[in-house]
Amino acid sequence: MFDIGFTELLIVAIVALIVIGPERLPKVARTAGHLFGRMQRYVNDVKADISREMELDELKKLRTSMEDTARSFEQSVQQGLSETESELNRVAQSARSQADSEAAPARDSDPAAAERERPEAPASPQLDLGLDPAADPSTRKPA
Template structure:
């Protein structure tokens, strides 16, 4: 995170010892350690939240793509069904037009007697 070497740490420790004093230095160091730990946890939580948000956004994009594909498939199936229905209606209409108006279809006899 920071590019601080051993010599820089020694200078910081020496200045802290002079400014803070030997009595309060352990307490200040402990407090600084706790604050640094909190900072690390906070940064870790923020990273995890960002990662989750990215995953959620990816899932939403995938869901939208799948919904678009389903709609396209549904439209394609409906178009196919419409063309089949139209051709069947035309065939039925043509078949009815070919038969005389008074003729009824002969009942089918399958050989079963009741």
């Protein structure tokens, strides 16, 4: 920034010694050093704030890009899932229709198979209890 060499700095020190005097020069140099230190700390704080803000902006951009990526991934998974589900439904429907079409001619041509496919009548509750159905008065026919 400032291109000050050693000889130029020596000339400034000699001029300051002549103008300020040997008695006040240490106090002025100390005050100038404190002011220079404050200025450096202020510049460093400003640089740190600027770099922090830049990092925050980068993190915000990274966050939005990650959210966009996650959203697109979720959409692709949902789309794949819906395609798979519709394909499975289509296959199941075709299997059902094929099974129904194969079962219809078999029922018409084979009465024994139709008899086997017919669901059985539910068992009497008395059989579950171990009672004799012949002894039950409700199942007897009046003579």
